[in-house]
Amino acid sequence: xxxxxxxxxxxxxxxxxxxxxxxxVDGVGFHLDAGETVGLVGESGCGKSVTSLSILGLxxxxxxxxxxxxxxFAGQNLLDLxxxxxxxxxxxxxxxxxxxxxxxxxxxxxxxxxxxEPLMLHRRLGKNDALKEAxxxxxxxxxxxxxxRLDSYPHELSGxxxxxxxxxxxxxxxxKLLIADEPTTALDxxxxxxxLSLMIRLKQELDMALxxxxxxxxxxxxxxxxxxxxxxxxxxxKASVADIFDRPFHPYTRGLLKSMPRIGxxxxxxxxxxxxxxxxxxxxxxxxxxxxxxxxxxxxxETCRKSQPQLVTIGTGHRARCWLHDYPERRTNDI
Numbered sequence: 416x417x418x419x420x421x422x423x424x425x426x427x428x429x430x431x432x433x434x435x436x437x438x439x440v441d442g443v444g445f446h447l448d449a450g451e452t453v454g455l456v457g458e459s460g461c462g463k464s465v466t467s468l469s470i471l472g473l474x475x476x477x478x479x480x481x482x483x484x485x486x487x488f489a490g491q492n493l494l495d496l497x498x499x500x501x502x503x504x505x506x507x508x509x510x511x512x513x514x515x516x517x518x519x520x521x522x523x524x525x526x527x528x529x530x531x532e533p534l535m536l537h538r539r540l541g542k543n544d545a546l547k548e549a550x551x552x553x554x555x556x557x558x559x560x561x562x563x564r565l566d567s568y569p570h571e572l573s574g575x576x577x578x579x580x581x582x583x584x585x586x587x588x589x590x591k592l593l594i595a596d597e598p599t600t601a602l603d604x605x606x607x608x609x610x611l612s613l614m615i616r617l618k619q620e621l622d623m624a625l626x627x628x629x630x631x632x633x634x635x636x637x638x639x640x641x642x643x644x645x646x647x648x649x650x651x652x653k654a655s656v657a658d659i660f661d662r663p664f665h666p667y668t669r670g671l672l673k674s675m676p677r678i679g680x681x682x683x684x685x686x687x688x689x690x691x692x693x694x695x696x697x698x699x700x701x702x703x704x705x706x707x708x709x710x711x712x713x714x715x716x717e718t719c720r721k722s723q724p725q726l727v728t729i730g731t732g733h734r735a736r737c738w739l740h741d742y743p744e745r746r747t748n749d750i
Contacts, residue, residue, distance in 0.1 A: 440648050
């Protein structure tokens with residue numbers, strides 16, 4: 416039986432702004448087992464990154480505030496810890512690869528110092544020993560001439576090399592859980608493939624769990640065992656990767672899948688357009704009484720606009736937030 420490593424229950428994170436209260440995360444709950452990879456997907460602004468920052472206690476307060484819920488890591492509720500308790504876990508047992516390495520790395524410190532810092536903080540290594548271990552990890556993530564690169568600054572490296580430095584920094588203490596927030600954003604497809612291959616190898620070597628945050632369903636198909644789909648701060652569907660790709664239920668999930676280009680179909684060509692989901696994600700300060708996807712959903716009917724659906728069981732390990740579960744006659748194969 417797999418060990419439950421991370422369990423998020425009824426998490427709500429609000430940002431108090433002059434325009435009103437933005438409900439960035441609204442009652443989110445999912446789990447991650449030891450050694451498992453879970454993909455957290457959805458459009459920009461759906462709450463993926465705020466959820467991940469909440470795990471590490473990195474939500475800026477003010478204006479952000481965790482209003483309710485629990486975040487249990489190895490049975491301990493992280494929301495009960497003080498700042499010092501979180502610092503002992505952050506970068507040690509839980510690490511994160513942030514979305515943009517150029518802005519996440521300190522531009523005025525050499526990369527060797529930045530990779531070595533978690534070792535000095537959590538493993539109590541001296542500076543020289545920590546730099547030697549940093550060089551070993553830079554070599555491990557396939558940065559050429561690793562020892563010579565210790566004194567390099569972030570601006571002297573390519574995007575792919577900076578992302579490898581971020582991975583080395585996150586992995587150096589051997590975390591039990593790695594959160595990867597859009598780890599291949601702004602990288603060309605060749606570098607993307609290299610970074611993903613590297614992450615798969617390191618995950619297997621360290622036997623760690625991976626929470627992969629992305630909008631790229633192709634990456635999810637390659638790496639994840641289960642998928643959690645978010646929209647406007649809520650989970651709208653969660654299932655195994657096979658169910659999400661073969662038997663998607665929620666219209667939003669189906670829309671995301673149909674918007675992916677597919678090689679070998681008539682969808683690709685000089686005069687062809689990708690399928691798209693009409694409309695935009697609703698403003699998070701807006702209070703919506705019904706389904707948050709109703710204004711963009713081709714299946715929406717009166718009940719959708721009046722009452723908010725709950726997550727219901729579709730199949731084994733498969734849940735979705737949609738009124739079509741109660742009105743199957745309204746469901747079609749088109750979106």
